[in-house]
Each structure stands twice: as structure tokens, then as C-alpha cells.
Amino acid sequence: EAGVTQFPSHSVIEKGQTVTLRCDPISGHDNLYWYRRVMGKEIKFLLHFVKESKQDESGMPNNRFLAERTGGTYSTLKVQPAELEDSGVYFCASSQSLGGLDGYTFGSGTRLTVV
């Protein structure tokens, strides 16, 4: 079974530019999550999709961040315009069951550097 795939693995962009991160969850996993770890701090929740619907987007920092999951398969997270404080590692995770019984399968993350 393929795991959670994230693309790109690294991205370096200039302040003010736009970047789009992609996540392909495990096939059949309805739940998809985005998390972010900034500068060695804790990993913070951004949002949760159930299929194509946003179940919880309380962790999205501001309106420069837009997440989509058209068709309930892969998801994209767009940052526009990027700011320096957006630098960090963005993790995607997926799960099949509700309540985290099986834990969450994480991707390797996208390391975003805004210069």
C-alpha cells in the first residue's frame, strides 16, 4: 500500500510569491489533515478534510492560506502571498477511521523556506 505522498519535498521561494503544496493521501482514506511545524516548535494543526469537505479549519493562520480537496482525493495547500513566517515543514496525514483509532499516517513533509 502506498503511503501518504507530499510534493514537493523542498521549496524555496521569495517573500510575496505563491507556493502550492500537494498531498496524496492513502487511497480510501476519507480523512486528510494538514499540519505545520515552524522553526522546531510544536507541530500545529491547520485543517481537516472529510472527503472534499472542510471539517475543521480552525488552525489556518490567515486568509493567505487556501486548502482544497476537489473530488475528495488529493489536496493542495496554497500560500499566497508567502511571508517569512510561513517557513517551516508542512505535513499531511490521512486516516481511515474516525477518532484516530488507527493513528494517522503522515507524509514526509514539505520543507518550505521563504526568503
Next chain:
Amino acid sequence: GEDVEQSLFLSVREGDSSVINCTYTDSSSTYLYWYKQEPGAGLQLLTYIFSNMDMKQDQRLTVLLNKKDKHLSLRIADTQTGDSAIYFCAENGGGYQKVTFGTGTKLQVIP
């Protein structure tokens, strides 16, 4: 909001036991997890414990949960150099789908 705290760094000698501690604030946590992140890799679920359990053992890993004190620990017996990684404590606030993570503890194993 929910808060999960861990010490940032732990250094042990190969063959010794490692104990990584975590405290959390959410009394409604249903599951508590330990994740491992090796350099350049994603987060790997090591083990989890249901909140009505006190202890769970899985080979070299022992998880202890003190629900009264909201304290979770991970003991790694016979620590190996391959155990060097960042270990994240996390909790799933009962009924909610999002997981709250700690800052991670970097475990360094000295040969």
C-alpha cells in the same frame, strides 16, 4: 486550548534505557500517541494508548499513562543508535479529529 509539553532534548548511552516524558492539559483526551521522526522522514506512529489504560508494552517500548497527573511517558529499553530521532507526544482530544502535538524530544544515542 489544548497544550502538550515535552523536554526538548535527551541524551543516553547505547544499551541504556531512555525515558521521554510528556504532560498534557486536555482531560478529554481519548488517545495518546507517540510518534517518531527520523531525519528527513515523516512522522511514524510508534504506539498509542487509550485513555482508560495505565500501561502498554510493545517489545522494547513501554508507555505509562498517569491520567490524574496528565502525564505520559515512553520508555525505550536497550536503546540503540537507530533510535536516535525526534519523538513527539500527541493527544486526540476526545471526539475531535485533530491531534495536538508537543514540541518533540530529540533523542541522541551515544555509542
